Each structure stands twice: as structure tokens, then as C-alpha cells.
Amino acid sequence: xxxxxEDLACVYVAWLARERGHEVLELAEAGLGSDWNLALxxxxxxxxxxxxxxxxxxxxxxxxxxxxxxxxxxxxxALEGAGRTxxxxxxxxxxxxxxxQVPCTVVNRPSAGRSNASKPYQxxxxxxxxxxxxxxxxxxxxxxxxxxxxxxxxxxxxxxxSGLRSRVRKVDDAFMDRLAARTTCTVVQEYxxxxxxxxxxxxxxAFACEVIGSQIDYRFEHEHVRYRATSVPADxxxxxxxxxxxxxxxxxxxxxxVTDDGRWYxxxxxxxPSFLPYEFPSGLPMGAAIVDALxxxxxxxxxxxxxxxxxxx
Numbered sequence: 001x002x003x004x005x006e007d008l009a010c011v012y013v014a015w016l017a018r019e020r021g022h023e024v025l026e027l028a029e030a031g032l033g034s035d036w037n038l039a040l041x042x043x044x045x046x047x048x049x050x051x052x053x054x055x056x057x058x059x060x061x062x063x064x065x066x067x068x069x070x071x072x073x074x075x076x077x078a079l080e081g082a083g084r085t086x087x088x089x090x091x092x093x094x095x096x097x098x099x100x101q102v103p104c105t106v107v108n109r110p111s112a113g114r115s116n117a118s119k120p121y122q123x124x125x126x127x128x129x130x131x132x133x134x135x136x137x138x139x140x141x142x143x144x145x146x147x148x149x150x151x152x153x154x155x156x157x158x159x160x161x162s163g164l165r166s167r168v169r170k171v172d173d174a175f176m177d178r179l180a181a182r183t184t185c186t187v188v189q190e191y192x193x194x195x196x197x198x199x200x201x202x203x204x205x206a207f208a209c210e211v212i213g214s215q216i217d218y219r220f221e222h223e224h225v226r227y228r229a230t231s232v233p234a235d236x237x238x239x240x241x242x243x244x245x246x247x248x249x250x251x252x253x254x255x256x257x258v259t260d261d262g263r264w265y266x267x268x269x270x271x272x273p274s275f276l277p278y279e280f281p282s283g284l285p286m287g288a289a290i291v292d293a294l295x296x297x298x299x300x301x302x303x304x305x306x307x308x309x310x311x312x313x
Contacts (some may be wrong), residue, residue: 001026002095007066008204009276014064016291025050025060030072032091044103062294067092105250105294112248113271117163119187122268129243131266134257136189142179145171145188152190157216161187168216191251192257192265199232199254200275201244203296206237209278229282236264243269250293251275 001014005028024058027036027050040046046057066187071088073079079087079144096110115122120138127133138161149156149171160166161184169175171188179182179186196211196218210230211218218225232240244252253273257265 001066002063002099003027004027004068004071005065007068009274010064010066012276012287013290013294016287019296020256020291022291022295029067029091029095030074032074032095034074034076038098040101043099044101047285057102057104060102060104061296063099063102064107064290064294065099067095102196105296107250107290107294108252108271109248112250113244113252113269115247116269116271119159119161119163119268123187126269127245127264129246131243132241132263134190134192134265135268136187137183137244138187140179140183140185142176142188145177145179148188154193155191156188157191158186158188161185167219170216189267192259194257194265197230197232197256197258197264198273198278199237199240199256200273200278200284201249201252201254201285203243203245203250203288203293205289206232206240207235207278207284207286207289208283209284227278227281229284233264247271251290267290 004010005026012077014026015269017024025048032038035051037049038046040057044057044139047054048057049055071092073087073133077087086310099106099109100111100250123133125138129184135148135152137145139145139148156171157168158171159168170191196214198209198211200207200209208230209227213224238286240252240254244250244254247269249271251273253270253275255267255270257267259265262270275290278284279286
């Protein structure tokens with residue numbers, strides 16, 4: 001476990017792994033350089049030192065990453081302003097470099113799913129991959145947006161163009177006033193009536209969860225929504241797994257709007273999805289699948305050893 005050890009997903013995956021008999025190391029980002037140290041070269045060779053114990057990276061079968069957007073400083077380090085910012089940036093960049101090079105499964109590497117940083121770019125990638133994506137425009141021109149909205153039979157929504165978390169809302173007069181005042185470029189997308197379905201992919205497995213009671217953006221409508229397991233067409237599940245893998249993601253979250261006539265519109269792909277709110281009420285074993293992915297190398301080694309043992313008898 002690497003990063004924010006108080007993140008609930010991190011706590012849960014660590015617990016599941018221990019329940020299955022795996023040894024779990026918890027490496028807090030703030031402890032780098034004090035509680036633990038690392039060395040790694042471009043070939044993926046090196047060592048990890050934790051509490052005085054030295055081990056080669058080859059003994060690590062998987063890393064589950066949850067990084068805090070505002071990580072704490074190490075104990076005893078007092079920095080303010082630009083010094084604090086630069087220290088955190090340098091440490092985070094070092095971790096990013098290591099996570100790109102380590103010879104094991106990482107959920108997820110920093111380079112994976114980078115298209116999420118630009119919603120227009122990501123939606124174009126989804127279209128190329130064969131997903132149905134609602135019509136959209138990226139603009140800060142009020143006239144262009146107004147023309148687009150008028151062409152949408154049931155209206156349109158707007159959201160941030162970047163990967164920053166933002167609330168999705170229906171286009172209204174207040175939004176059009178901000179456009180007229182020259183706000184930043186925003187994604188405006190045709191509104192699709194239907195039910196929300198989140199599809200989490202873990203390696204080659206897909207888990208679909210229907211969101212009941214949602215309106216525009218269920219992430220901000222917690223008091224009115226419920227979650228339950230549902231099915232996803234086999235070809236679409238395969239497409240999700242394939243697209244996530246091509247983006248380098250072991251774990252990914254796809255948001256869909258499903259119309260009454262059964263058409264699945266893909267809204268976006270999240271490279272750092274929260275899966276706990278979906279797993280607990282639905283019973284979908286996403287955490288177990290993550291542990292399987294993180295320990296796959298070890299399980300393959302154990303299977304190979306058993307096969308050799310049987311062959312030598």
C-alpha cells in the first residue's frame with residue numbers, strides 16, 4: 001500500500017490481502033526517506049528498505065496506490081510556502097518515476113489514463129474505441145453554445161474540460177450569463193435521459209452497478225441514490241476492459257447513461273475510481289478482484305512450482 005494509508009480503499013484492499021494470507025507493506029508517502037527508502041535503476045532493478053529490512057523489488061508482487069492531493073510533510077520537517085510546495089513536488093515526482101519502472105503490477109501507474117486530464121481528448125478516444133458518446137462541444141463562446149443547446153431535444157449539461165472533479169449541471173441562464181462574460185472553455189454535452197450505470201473494470205473483469213434515484217450527477221446526490229448490481233452486455237464489458245488495458249489501467253471506472261431503448265452512452269472513464277460506495281451495497285467483489293490482480297505474479301509462481309513438483313514425483 002503506497003501513499004495515503006488512511007484512504008478507505010487502501011485500508012480495505014490491505015485488509016482483504018491480509019485475510020488471504022498475503023504479507024502487506026504499508027508505505028506512507030510522508031515516510032519516504034525516514035520510515036522507508038528505495039533504490040531503482042532504469043532496468044527495474046533495485047531494493048526497498050523498510051524498518052531496516054532490505055528486500056529486492058522482485059519480491060513485491062503488486063502496489064496499490066492512493067495518493068493524497070495534499071500529502072503531509074515527514075515528521076520533524078517544517079516548511080512553508082514555496083519550499084513546502086517544491087518539497088512535495090520533488091517527492092511526488094520521485095514516486096511517479098519509481099511507479100513507472102517497478103517490475104510488478106501497479107494499481108495504477110501515474111502514466112495510465114492520462115486522457116482524463118482533458119475531457120474533450122478523452123471523449124474523442126472513447127469514440128475511436130467504439131463507444132457511443134453523446135454529442136458535445138467545448139467552447140467559451142455563448143453564441144456557439146446556444147446554437148448547440150438549441151439542437152439538443154431535451155437540453156444539455158456542462159462540466160469542466162479538465163480532469164478536476166466538478167459537478168455536472170444542466171445548462172441554464174446563469175451558465176449562459178457566465179459564458180457571455182467570457183468564462184473559461186467548458187464542455188457542453190447533449191443531455192441523455194436514462195439510468196446511470198457505473199462499470200468498474202479490474203484487469204479482464206467488469207462489474208456493473210446501477211445507480212437508482214439519480215438525476216443529473218449522482219456523485220453529489222448521495223441522500224437520494226441507491227446502488228445495485230446489474231448486467232452489462234458482454235461485448236461492451238470486453239470493450240471496457242480492452243480500452244482500460246490500452247490506457248494502462250488495471251482499475252478503471254466507466255460512467256454510462258442507458259436509455260429506455262437499451263443504448264449505452266459512455267460519458268467518461270475515471271482512472272482513479274472510488275469503488276467502495278458501489279461494492280458494499282451491491283455485493284460486487286471488486287476489492288477481491290483488485291487483490292487478485294496485485295498478487296497474480298505470486299499466484300502464477302505458486303502454480304508453476306506445484307506443476308514442477310508434480311512432474312518430478
